[in-house]
Amino acid sequence: MGRVTEIKGKPQEGEWSTGFCDCCADCSSCCMTCWCPCVTFGRVAEIVDQGSSSCCAAGVAYMLSLFTVCGSVFLSCKYRTKMRKQYNIKGSECGDFLKPFFCERCALTQAYRELTKRGFDVPLGWQGNVDRHNAGVGMGAPVVQGGMMR
Template identity: 55%
Template sequence: MKEGEYQTPTGEFTTGLCDCCTDCSGCCLTFCCPCVSFGRMAEILDQGSVSCCTAGTFYLILATFVGFHWLYTCTYRAKMKALFGFPKSTCDDCCAHFFCHCCALAQEYRELKHRGYHPSLGNYYSILQIYIYLSPYILPPFYSTCTISVWHTHK
């Protein structure tokens, strides 16, 4: 590991539940409009099968009319833990979302960022990253070189 490089630990979140100030933009988004941050996370965790708008709207309806939005978001914390190989802890997940709901959402949003996902760009950006990475292997040599060189010049 090079100096200054951060290695993601396995089995735990990279930041604590109350480390909201380490990512001010994600923290402000989560505290001011949690339906948006949750929708972005849900789109990534569901690999695009649920859109940001759909998940965020469902969250907003549950929060406004029913009050069980914390239970809905708790299931996505479990999905995130399964995706990154964290130990399963249903009771802890539910308690985190019930007692510290916005802190739990902000922690999950930060975790996606630390793991290389871009919640603000959604699932399609992740697919684009994979395509760019694999294009030299799946496209003919001339075309993949042109595609990548054009991509790097237009960033």
């Protein structure tokens, strides 16, 4: 579930790895989203944007959008659509708008859980995940103890 399968060279659409209302699956992100949705949004946006936006900048944009009519819903919709297309998850732009419209916090926690299920440590951000992924890869030539001897 949630994985993309391939038939005749074409990737097929997968499902979300968790349900829309599965908030109890991760109580910590659910509580954080309940009290500070700007933090959840910022973390999700940074990873979906692959580091081109920062968690803080996205979180502030989200917080400021709360003062406009449906501004935060449009931001959530934009990133939900971007994430769905990035990971080839079934859905539509209409659903990407309606889910945040009716329960924005459920939509944010679902996106957070999806990134976690896909192997991201979301609080680390994009660069932290890249560094963690590359931790086992050595750079440069190996160091030889005692130098070269004949």
